[in-house]
Amino acid sequence: MSIFALTIAAFAASAAPTADKAPAATVKPAVQPMTKSDFLSAIDARFVAMDTNKDGQLSKLEIEAAESRMAAQRVTVVNARREAAFKKLDTNHDGQLSLAEFNAAAPVPAAPKPDAGKVLARMDSNKDQAITLQEFRAGPLADFDKLDANKDGKLSVQERAAARPAKR
CATH class of the missing domain: 1.10.238 (Recoverin; domain 1)
Structure with missing residues (x-):
């Protein structure tokens, strides 16, 4: 010092x-x-x-x-x-x-109030206030397709590693 x-x-x-x-x-x-x-x-x-x-x-x-x-x-x-x-x-x-x-x-904080509105707004593509299996799959499938760089229908170890955020 x-x-x-x-x-x-x-x-x-x-x-x-x-x-x-x-x-x-x-x-x-x-x-x-x-x-x-x-x-x-x-x-x-x-x-x-x-x-x-x-x-x-x-x-x-x-x-x-x-x-x-x-x-x-x-x-x-x-x-x-x-x-x-x-x-x-x-x-x-x-x-x-x-x-x-x-x-x-150190009380346990109250759990947030459930809000399906956010999920519905994001996933309910036809806005009928319900999510079908097809709507539920749409986002994750789009993510899969984006990560599948060689478009072979598989996520290789390298493609999965590239998707992970870099460790600091």
Whole structure:
């Protein structure tokens, strides 16, 4: 991580509440304008905090120590968020999530309402509000004929492979 990235992250972290002082309700602070002077002050303060031997330079060891402290702070914040999320899901406060508690937090979405109109509009070629076997076959047969490049009435392994979308 670059010194600039460390500084920006530290400046952002200094504005955010720490895990031990997190508010009861998570409220994101409003983004405030920042002057260049304020920005430089934050960079300078971060440099001073990282320069533990006060020699005016950041050594490899000081940079690695700062990175380690920031990583530990991130882990603390992530763990606090995970614990808060777990406590929110654990409605009976027994330290375990039952299937009912989990399902209450992540309900199964309702199935879409059946709509035959779309299928009829696409397949009912004579618009009689019913699909015959011939109409049901028409689309897939047209697709087969399109894929049968040599028009031999068979889809070879190569023709089928060419029809599959390329894997990324």
